[in-house]
Amino acid sequence: MIVDNRIDFETYWRVEVRTVLTWTDEEQELRKAVRRFVEAEVAPRREELEHGDLAPYGIMRRYSEAFGVGDIAIERFESSLRGEPGPAVTAAQTLIPMIEFSRYCPGIVTSMGVSTSLTAGAIIKGGSAEQKERWVPDLLTIAKVGSWAITEPDSGSDAFGSMRATARPDGDGYVLNGAKTFITNGPDADTIVFICRLADGTEERRYATFVLDRGLPGLVQSAPLRKMGLHSSRTGELSLTDVVVGPDRLLAPAKKKSGPATSDRSSAMATFVKERASIAAMALGIIERCLELSVDYARTRVQFGRSIGDFQLIQLKLAQMEVARLNVENLLLRYLRQVDAGVRPSLTEASATKLYAAQAAMQVSLEAVQVFGGNGYMAENHVEQLCRDAKVLQIYAGTDEIQVSQIAKDLLRGRR
Amino acid sequence: MNIVVTVKQVPDTWAEKKLDAADKTVDRVSVDNVMNEMDEYGVEEALKIKEAHGGEVTVVTMGPAKAVETIRKALSMGADKAVHLTDDALHGSDALQTSAALAKVIATLSPDLVITATEASDARGGVMGALLAERLGLPQLTQARKVTVDPAAGKVSIERLADNGYALVEASLPAVVGVVEKINQPRYPSFKGIMAAKKKPLTTLSSGDAGLDAGSVGLAGAGSTVVDSQPAPPRQSGTIVKDEGDGGVKIADFLAAQKLI
Ligand SMILES: Cc1cc2nc3c(=O)[nH]c(=O)nc-3n(C[C@H](O)[C@H](O)[C@H](O)COP(=O)(O)OP(=O)(O)OC[C@H]3O[C@@H](n4cnc5c(N)ncnc54)[C@H](O)[C@@H]3O)c2cc1C
Ligand SMILES: Cc1cc2nc3c(=O)[nH]c(=O)nc-3n(C[C@H](O)[C@H](O)[C@H](O)COP(=O)(O)OP(=O)(O)OC[C@H]3O[C@@H](n4cnc5c(N)ncnc54)[C@H](O)[C@@H]3O)c2cc1C
Numbered sequence: 001m002i003v004d005n006r007i008d009f010e011t012y013w014r015v016e017v018r019t020v021l022t023w024t025d026e027e028q029e030l031r032k033a034v035r036r037f038v039e040a041e042v043a044p045r046r047e048e049l050e051h052g053d054l055a056p057y058g059i060m061r062r063y064s065e066a067f068g069v070g071d072i073a074i075e076r077f078e079s080s081l082r083g084e085p086g087p088a089v090t091a092a093q094t095l096i097p098m099i100e101f102s103r104y105c106p107g108i109v110t111s112m113g114v115s116t117s118l119t120a121g122a123i124i125k126g127g128s129a130e131q132k133e134r135w136v137p138d139l140l141t142i143a144k145v146g147s148w149a150i151t152e153p154d155s156g157s158d159a160f161g162s163m164r165a166t167a168r169p170d171g172d173g174y175v176l177n178g179a180k181t182f183i184t185n186g187p188d189a190d191t192i193v194f195i196c197r198l199a200d201g202t203e204e205r206r207y208a209t210f211v212l213d214r215g216l217p218g219l220v221q222s223a224p225l226r227k228m229g230l231h232s233s234r235t236g237e238l239s240l241t242d243v244v245v246g247p248d249r250l251l252a253p254a255k256k257k258s259g260p261a262t263s264d265r266s267s268a269m270a271t272f273v274k275e276r277a278s279i280a281a282m283a284l285g286i287i288e289r290c291l292e293l294s295v296d297y298a299r300t301r302v303q304f305g306r307s308i309g310d311f312q313l314i315q316l317k318l319a320q321m322e323v324a325r326l327n328v329e330n331l332l333l334r335y336l337r338q339v340d341a342g343v344r345p346s347l348t349e350a351s352a353t354k355l356y357a358a359q360a361a362m363q364v365s366l367e368a369v370q371v372f373g374g375n376g377y378m379a380e381n382h383v384e385q386l387c388r389d390a391k392v393l394q395i396y397a398g399t400d401e402i403q404v405s406q407i408a409k410d411l412l413r414g415r416r
Numbered sequence: 417m418n419i420v421v422t423v424k425q426v427p428d429t430w431a432e433k434k435l436d437a438a439d440k441t442v443d444r445v446s447v448d449n450v451m452n453e454m455d456e457y458g459v460e461e462a463l464k465i466k467e468a469h470g471g472e473v474t475v476v477t478m479g480p481a482k483a484v485e486t487i488r489k490a491l492s493m494g495a496d497k498a499v500h501l502t503d504d505a506l507h508g509s510d511a512l513q514t515s516a517a518l519a520k521v522i523a524t525l526s527p528d529l530v531i532t533a534t535e536a537s538d539a540r541g542g543v544m545g546a547l548l549a550e551r552l553g554l555p556q557l558t559q560a561r562k563v564t565v566d567p568a569a570g571k572v573s574i575e576r577l578a579d580n581g582y583a584l585v586e587a588s589l590p591a592v593v594g595v596v597e598k599i600n601q602p603r604y605p606s607f608k609g610i611m612a613a614k615k616k617p618l619t620t621l622s623s624g625d626a627g628l629d630a631g632s633v634g635l636a637g638a639g640s641t642v643v644d645s646q647p648a649p650p651r652q653s654g655t656i657v658k659d660e661g662d663g664g665v666k667i668a669d670f671l672a673a674q675k676l677i
Contacts, residue, residue, distance in 0.1 A: 029492060029610050037604055068606035093607050 021333045027092045034100040037066060042104045049105055049232040050385055055188060056108045056232050060115075061142045063097070070141040073116065077136055081129060091339040094274075095281040095332065102285025104382075106389045107232030109282055110396075114184040115139060117274075119146030122193045125267070126209055126251030135191050135211055147189035149180040149238055156182075157402050160207060165196035165240065167208050174250065176210065176218075176243040182396075186236030187224045190214045193251075194240070209251040218243035229388030269347050275397045276354035277335045277345075283357035283393055284328045286386050290368035291321045293383055297372055308371070317367045324360040331357065348410040355403040358393035365390040417471035417567055420527040421462040421495070422518065422548070423455040425479050425486035426538040433538065439635060440642040441508050442538050444480060451486040454533035456493075456602035457595050461563055462531050463494045464600065469567055472496045474525055478506060478517055484618070491613035492605030498616070499525070503623040508635025511539075515547030517633060521626050523552060529572060530592040534559065545594040555587035558594040565589070 023031065041059055048054035064070040072087055079086030098109045120139040123132060138144035155162035165178020178196055180186070192212040198205055212219060222237040295318060298309035308314045331353045338345050345353075365387035369376035376383050394400045410416060427433050428448040436443045462473045475490040475498040477483050487498045501521055509517065522530060530552070535542035549556035560574035561582060573586035577596050605613075623633050631637055657666045671677045 025488070026610055026614065029488065029605070029613070030607065033492070033605050033610065066604045066606075068608055072608060087608070089607075090611075093611075 021330055021337070023333070024092075027096060027336075030092065030096045031100060033067070034063075034097045035103075037063060038100050038104055042101065042108065046104055046382075046385075049107070051231065051379065054232075055234060056105070056111045057142060057145055057188070059108060060112045063112075064116075064142050067097075069097075073120075073140040074137060077124070077132075077140060080124070081132065091277070091336050095278060095336065098278055098281035099285040099288070099332075102282040103289040105232040106282050106286060106386075106392075107230040109278075110184055110230060110233040110392075112142075113278060114148055115142065115146040118148040119191060119193050121271070122148060122209065123211060123251065126253075127211075128252070131211065131248070131251065139191060144190035145185050145188050147183050147185045147192045147238075149183045149186070149192060150195045151182045152179055153181050157399055163195075163197050163207070165194070166199045167196050167210065168199040170244070173244060173246045174208075174210070176212075176240045176245060178240050180238040180240075182225075183236055183238055184233055186238055187221055187234050189221065192219075192238065194238070205253050208253070210245055210249045211251065212243070212245070212249065216243055216245070228391060229385070230392050231385075270344065272347055272398075273345055273350040276350040276403075277332070279354045279393050279397050280328060280332050280335070280357035283361035283390070284325070284332055286361045286390050286393075287321065287325045287328055287364045290365050290383055290386055291318070291325055293381075294318060294321060294368045294371040297375075301373075314371060317371055321364045321367060324364050328357045328360050346410075346416055348407050348416050351398070351403040351406040354393075354397065355400055355407070358390075358400065361390040361393055362387075417465055417469045417565065418526065418528045419462045419465060419471060419473045419531065420476055420522050420525055420529070421455075421458045421473060421490070421531045422522075422533075422544070423459065423475055423477050423486055423490055424452045424536045424538075425449045425477065425483040426452045426536055429453055429537055435642065435645050439508060440645065441635070444482070449482060449485065451489050452533060452536040452538070454535065454537070454595075454597060455486075455490075457597055457599055458531045458533045459490045459493055459495060460600045460602040461595050462529075463603070465529070465563065465565055469565060471528075474499065474527070476518060476521055476525075477501070478509075478514060478521075480507070487618060488613045489605060491616045491618075492609040493603055494605075494609055496616060497618070499619045499621060501621050501623070501626055503621075503633075505623050505630060505634050508638060509633050510638040510640045511541050511543050511547060512639050513633050513637065515544060515551055517623070517626060517628055518544075519548055519551035520628060521621065522548065528567070528590050529565065530554070530590070532592065532594050534594050534596055545592055549592040552590075552592065554590055554592050556592040556594070557585050557587050560593050560595045561598040563593055563595065563599070 041062060042049070045054060045059070049056060072089060076086035076089065098113070101109045116139060120136050123135050123139070127136070139146045150159050152162070152164055154164060165176070165180065167174040167176050176194065176196060180194070190213065194210045194212050196208060196210070198208045201207070214221065218241045220239045222239070224234040224236055227235060298314050298318060299307055301308045309318070335345055335353065365383060368383040369387050372381055372383055375381050378384060398406070425444070426449065427442065427444060428450050431447040434443040434446070435441065459475070466473050473495040475487055475495045477487055477498070478501040479486070481502055483502065484500060487500055491498060499521055501517060506517065530548060532545040532548065534545070536544075545558060546556055557572065557574045557576065559577040561577045562575040563572065564574070565572045567589070570589045571586055572589055572591050572593060573584060574593060575582040576585045577598065623630065655670070657663060657670070668677065
């Protein structure tokens with residue numbers, strides 16, 4: 001590696017860096033393959049997805065089939081029922097499609113993630129064998145659309161503390177009441193995981209999680225809410241008025257007594273860590289695309305007799321975008337390499353990654369609009385959409401402020 | 417069925433194609449390279465035939481070290497194994513030499529069926545299938561928009577694309593079949609396929625390994641040489657016809673003057 005006291009950069013680059021913080025051959029291949037799908041199937045429908053009424057589920061299903069994603073998920077699910085490990089899914093296989101879809105429509109990632117990971121995941125975690133068989137396979141293959149509902153009009157960051165939705169025991173079943181809002185896929189969901197307070201709950205059990213089907217009497221799913229961005233994902237309200245459910249819809253409580261006390265906390269942490277890494281993947285897609293479009297525009301847009309890329313103020317923007325891109329990519333690759341090596345990144349690190357990536361995507365996309373000038377403000381230019389979409393990364397999966405307090409709390413406790 | 421499918425790595429369809437300034441060969445270094453798009457249809461057809469009749473699909477390519485990316489793509493799609501003929505000495509080989517080299521490799525695989533695309537998007541010679549068939553001494557069916565094999569009868573029949581329909585043509589196996597884009601919709605490599613590709617058998621051969629005589633391949637021994645090339649002249653700005661109520665007539669006159677109507 002060191003020749004005549006100098007680093008042999010060619011070897012250094014090829015061997016050391018490539019294997020550590022660059023994409024592996026398989027990962028590149030995955031990126032190319034998904035990008036091709038996205039460019040063929042998503043890019044031509046972007047207008048309809050973002051400004052029309054095209055729901056994303058058909059594209060999600062095609063993607064799942066084209067790459068065998070649903071099949072692998074089903075195999076894993078069936079193996080897990082038998083207590084076997086099943087085929088491996090690498091973190092890269094999960095995150096790379098998020099990057100690639102986010103280059104065009106981050107909303108599809110949200111919709112797909114909520115349905116196949118969050119909703120199906122909650123049932124896999126808390127469901128009996130019967131409940132899993134009943135709801136999970138259709139969610140994994142996207143034959144059915146799922147929602148996961150915790151947020152309420154008066155309960156957001158403080159999701160459990162301020163929660164009002166309740167389940168009142170009634171015979172051997174329950175009566176559910178409450179309102180949920182900002183629910184991804186809410187208008188279209190066939191299967192809803194509904195989290196609420198247990199009336200007369202005990203110290204052991206304050207909250208309960210139910211699985212609801214579309215059409216249950218008393219359950220109303222609103223039309224899509226109008227929002228700032230992420231239009232390719234449909235977001236709605238759920239209202240429950242005296243919805244009567246049997247015990248067959250109640251998922252098992254988070255285990256408190258049985259098993260080591262840490263196992264539940266540990267599994268919740270694992271979910272947070274994964275969710276936060278996926279925000280970084282989405283951020284990277286947005287940043288990459290904004291940077292490419294901005295560089296192109298800076299090369300070709302002529303003002304004052306020169307391409308605007310000749311102006312140092314524009315150069316500064318492009319350079320800062322590239323710095324952000326490298327940083328987010330590095331954080332993501334660091335995450336991937338840790339997971340590959342069997343190490344779970346700490347929650348602090350995942351929070352820091354999410355916080356940085358979300359802010360970087362916001363800054364980069366705002367600057368991309370600026371590089372485009374008046375064109376950037378016009379909906380026909382993609383940067384306009386990506387800029388509106390980027391904002392949500394600072395809000396969901398824990399707001400920036402919640403990430404900050406998480407990081408600071410751990411630092412002050414002397415933990416990283 | 418033992419199926420061989422030929423693939424070629426070419427400069428990205430959308431990239432500006434250039435010739436190397438020094439030796440006038442296609443510049444494959446400074447551009448993104450991809451699998452020749454038409455070859456994807458060949459690979460897809462090979463996989464479909466294998467899925468229907470069993471057997472094995474072997475990908476064969478001749479090209480620089482980087483062409484292994486194209487091999488990996490075919491393996492990700494589902495091909496079983498690959499042979500990569502690669503050697504600096506092969507650089508600059510023309511179609512005749514390439515066909516001789518490929519035929520030598522393919523013959524060792526004793527295929528029942530060899531599938532090629534109609535042409536590669538870089539050189540667009542469109543002769544490789546015919547050259548291979550001749551060198552292998554096999555019948556060739558070209559422009560197939562549908563392929564049906566009957567291994568028991570030792571027959572392959574195709575619908576051969578024609579201007580105003582198709583012709584039904586058949587040949588005895590083994591045979592060389594050239595496919596057109598209409599034939600199928602190539603699959604995306606599945607995630608499992610991508611992960612499995614690296615573990616599939618890949619044989620890398622130098623020209624010596626393949627039993628090729630050093631003098632017979634490469635730029636120096638090529639039968640044809642690119643002497644010079646010029647970029648296409650930039651498109652001329654068109655004629656603007658101002659419509660003063662007689663636009664239709666003016667356009668008709670224009671077309672008539674060009675002898676187009
Ligand atoms: C597009 C979209 C899709 C969503 N999808 C879903 C879904 O599928 N299911 C679901 O259940 N929810 C969903 N949500 C809701 C999302 O999880 C919440 O919006 C998020 O948790 C923030 O809650 P809130 O909106 O009530 O904001 P609030 O919690 O009211 O926050 C308002 C402001 O106060 C700050 N703040 C709050 N607490 C603190 C504190 N302790 N310290 C410092 N600052 C604080 C916040 O950071 C924020 O800036 C979605 C939201 C959006 C925008
Ligand atoms: C909603 C809206 C309403 C509008 N209404 C009107 C209207 O009513 N009438 C009208 O005539 N126009 C109107 N405009 C046009 C507006 O005035 C222009 O968009 C603005 O002047 C910027 O020009 P531009 O969009 O061509 O961007 P450009 O000038 O192309 O700028 C692109 C980028 O290059 C940068 N740049 C350009 N030159 C330099 C330099 N020398 N040094 C450093 N950076 C440079 C810019 O700051 C910007 O970041 C409107 C625009 C919008 C968005």
